[in-house]
């Protein structure tokens with residue numbers, strides 16, 4: 001799915017830069033979305049050139065693309081990722097402190113994306129400049145068991161959020177995730193304390209996973225007009 005954001009060229013640069021840091025013999029988590037797709041294509045070209053890598057996809061989309069470009073696949077049952085590469089909807093804190101906190105889940109894949117990123121030794125985020133922000137303030141995608149949507153929406157409102165069930169674009173009714181659940185996007189305004197909000201939302205009964213990625217990113221590769229800016233996490 002193509003979402004608004006940076007240019008294809010910026011995404012390609014970020015993806016190629018991240019694919020370059022994958023080492024021979026690595027198991028690599030394969031993220032979801034258009035920028036992660038650029039990384040998967042770049043990794044496929046390295047496989048064509050002889051790189052030995054196995055991918056762990058985070059969604060139907062990334063599994064299909066990885067197969068198309070010839071990346072051998074494995075699962076978390078059989079291997080843990082040395083590295084994971086994934087996009088983000090918003091990245092905050094770059095160059096200011098060691099946070100590089102993210103909002104993810106624009107593609108409704110954040111449950112598997114977080115599982116794979118957290119399991120990886122190194123989590124590399126690929127982005128374009130439109131994703132960078134001083135503070136996280138985008139709506140937070142929250143994957144919810146369908147029966148739990150009314151209760152979770154009430155609890156999110158009590159936390160000060162404005163929840164909206166994500167509607168499908170080319171189907172009547174809601175978006176259904178690869179895991180068979182629904183997605184509530186919850187606007188909180190500027191998020192002063194992402195770790196506290198992450199804990200509050202993550203403990204609501206019926207929430208499968210949310211799109212706040214706090215303290216997980218090790219580095220961020222931002223494709224810009226004339227190259228790539230790489231931000232290592234300062235820790």
Ligand SMILES: O=C(CO)[C@H](O)[C@H](O)COP(=O)(O)O
Pocket residue numbers: 001002003004005031032033034035036086087088089103104105106107108109110113
């Ligand atoms: O979190 C995600 C999917 O769940 C994506 O990585 C995020 O939405 C960014 O996508 P894109 O690179 O297409 O802007």
